[in-house]
Structures are given as C-alpha cells and as structure tokens.
Amino acid sequence: MMFTAMKFRQLTTVVATTVLLLFSTAQAQVVTPATLTVDDNKIQAKLTLTSLIEVDLTVEFENSIGLNANTIDITAELLDPADLTITDRLPSALTSAVTGFPVLVSISPKTDAGFGFEGLATVELYTKAIHYTPTIPWRLFTSHDGGQFEDITTLTSSGSFRARGSTGQFSDFIILLDNRPSTAVINDKVASINTTVNGNRDKIAPLLEAAIDSGLNDIQSALAINDDDAALTAVDSLITLIDNASGSQIADVWRSSGDVVNVKGLLLTQLQTLRFSLRTL
Template identity: 75%
Template sequence: MMYTAMKFRQLATVVATTLLLITSANAQVVTPSTLTVNDNKVQAKLSLTSLIEVDLTVEFENSLGLNSNAIDITAELINPTDTGITDRLPSLLTSAVSGFPVLVSIAPKPDAGFAFEGVAQVEIYTKAIHYTPSVPWRLFTSHNNGEFEDITTLTSSGSYRARGSTGQFSDFIILLDTRAPSAIISDKFLLVSETLNGNRGLISAPLEAVLDSGISDLNAALASNDYDAALTIVDGLIVVLGNASGSEIADVWRSSNDLVNAKGMLISRLQTLRYSLRII
C-alpha cells in the first residue's frame, strides 16, 4: 500500500518526536511484571513506561521442560538510529515504529533442559499504537543478532496485535515495512528455498522430493504473478510438513541450541509467505 506525501510528513514528525524522547531518556531493560506458564503457553506483561506496555504470548505445539525459570524474557526501548538495530534491518524501507520502539527478547536458558517440537506462535499486543490496515507494521525476528526477518501471520486491532511463528528464539520487534508487496513475497520465497537447501541432510529423501516439487511449482506461479495458485501451493506445503514426523524431518529445537528445527523453520517461513500472498 503506497503512502501519500501527507502521511509521510506526518510519520516523519512523529518519528522525530519519538527520537527526541528516546535519546533524552536512559535506555531501560525490563523483565515481566507478570509471567504465567500453562501447559504449552507462556504469557508475560512488560511495562516500559506508563504509555508503553507489551503483552507477550508464546504458544508451543509440544514442549518439554517449560516453566517460568526456563526462559528469560526482557523488553527494552531502542533508539531507532542505533546501528545495533539499523545494521540488522533487511531494507532501507524498514524502520522502527514511532510510538512503539520496543525490542522483545526471548532467551531460553541453555542449561534449563527446555525443548519444543515444530512451530512456536509468538504474539505481541500493545495499546501504545493503534491498528490501521493501510499502515504496514509487521512482526520481525532476529536470531543471534542476525538480520531481522518478517514472520507475520496476523495483524489486527485492539489496539495493535501482531502474531508470527518461529522455529527458534531470540529478538522480536514491530517494524514499519514499506517495501513493495511483490518484493516482500520474493524475499520470503527466497528464505523458504534457502531453508530447504540448507537443511537437506535433515530431511528424508521421499519428503525432500515432495518439497522440491512443491517449491518448483511455487517458483513458477510466483514468476507468472499467479498469486492464487501460489497460495494454494503454499497451503499444500504447510499441510505436508505439518503431517511429517520427526523421522522424516528434524523437528526439535532445544535451549542448548545444538539442534536445527528444520520443520519449524520451514513451516514458519511458509506461514508468513501465506500471509503476504493473502493480503497482496
């Protein structure tokens, strides 16, 4: 969705004001004021200022050793011009959100014995900003201080809610993403392909053949801008991977960070690609 010149001027004014507030205040890192763990779900509330609070929900398909002492959760106000953030952005057309310059970190303790299978759902909710369908705020993640990638699977009102999925953990942030929708789709497809190619040794030959065929068909559909066909193919790949067992594809991530959750990574990247195909 393209912005008008007026919207850009308004955005620039708000960004400048936010930068002034952040640079004039001491950065702070906060831990949850409340934290609950129920079965495969973690819920935390983090308060950074009287105006900026975060409700975080993380839900697992199946977890082991999940308890309040297994995971460190923090949130901090960031300076959007800090190179520790800007150097990790995927594009000059992405930036921190004015009014909600917050980085949430989820760090399972290496010696806690925590592990999960498949995909983890991550949701961030805040009243600090308000959902507007035409404003492309998206949920991004970064692993081990790497480049942020869009993992959005849902955005909605009340006041702003963003959901995504992941096969691993580190930092999460809401970013303004003004890239062209077609460019976002291309980038997400590339990540899916790279994930498959980088983890072939963790996938059985029969499943690998099915995935290769699906990725080939998806590439052809995207090349011809047939987004309806691409969406159908992505849905099918998600079902195939969802039904695959641990003997067919590596599907466990654990806090010692010594296993690659290929299933979770592939599904999460396909799910966010599906989101982008649905809204284009």
C-alpha cells in the first residue's frame, strides 16, 4: 500500500509539473490571426492559442480611412492571471482574469500607415472556451498604452460566450470577472465620463459643452436619489446629443499616428457602457 501511495504521489507531481510547463510555454506565446479578413469597414480575425482556446475577433467602424490588412497588427496571448503586469492594471481587487479564458487581445494600428476612423469602433470577442451564464459578471475591458483596464461592455450573450463593446481608440482587450457592486461600477463609469469631458473641453464647441454638462448633471442627480430609470433616460438623451454632433462641434477622429483625441468616440464608448450597467441592475 505504501509503495502504491508513493507511486501515486510521484505521478501527481509529474502531471502537475507537465501542466505547469505547458501553461508557461503557452503563456509566453504570442499568436497572430490564423485567418484575417478586411472588408470595407470591418475586420474579422480568428486567433488560436491552444486546442481548447480560440477567439474570434470582429471590429466594425462607422467610417474608416486607409484600413487594410497591412495597416493593423492583431495578436493574442495567454496570461498568468496572477501576473503583476495584469493585476496592477485592474480597477479593483474584485476584478480578475477568467480562469478558462485568460486571453489578452491586442489591436495595434501601425503608426506610419495612415489609418484612421471617425466616431466609434465596435469590438466583439467570441469564444467557445467558456459558456455564457447570466449570473456570472464576465465583462469586456480595454486598456490603452498599459494603463488601467476599463469596462466597455455593451452586450454579453451566449454561443458560447460573446462580449461586445465600443472604443474610440485601440490597445488591449480582455474578458474579466467583475465582482464589484453595481453601484461602484456605475459610479466609476460616471467619473470616467466627467474626466473625459474635463480633459477635453478645448475640443468641444461651447454650446455642445454646456449641453453635455447639463446632461451629466441630470445623470448624477438621478443617481443621487436612486432613480435608475431617470438616469437611463438622461444617458440615452446624452448619447443621442453626442452621436448627432458633427466634427466641427466635437473632435471625432482617431489616427494611428496618435496626434489627435477622438473625444466623440471616447464619450460614446463610456456612455454606452454606462447604459449597459444601468440596464442590468
């Protein structure tokens, strides 16, 4: 019996070591798309990290300039969920990488390729590695230039798991488990909107700026008295206001050279994900 137990322990150690080595090898690997198609204002890519982990990426633009397969780099990599380069960028200790899908997708337009777009870009990740469960708060996050990850979710759905969001710029995208209280998520999103407005007032026409400030006041006043329906109505009104604004009223272009700020795209991204959070209360 002692001999059998010893053999079992040795076998367990070998298996554990093998799994660790396999994960370490996979983790270090950065993959490029197995397939990539660019059609008008749409990018579709399939990235295979292991036999069990694949991700389909779709990016759609309202209006792009210079978009082709040679102007943008797309990669994916497996992460160690405890890696400090990831955990230090999380918005809270209550957010973490998804065990069954610790994947970071990076979209990096080449700075000298002349690529750009107006307004919003919609980003969708789809994988069969995990399965949608309405009660599990998996969300789509993005991080720009190694900064803090920010929730941009506008939809999560089945088949097997699909997450969609929007962005006014590019960098890293990841699915995270977000166990923060809903009120904390909503307050963070409102604070992000205020930060974007305050940091870009010189890129917004005065009349539109005043209307945005008024809309934000309506949102915050409704949240202060826990009137979620009124807050949602105010968010919808502000989305319509900014969506209908022209480039002469608000900066609305992103360029791969990084020399301009797509304020319209950033604000619509933040407002749309705030709407998602309010609708899922």
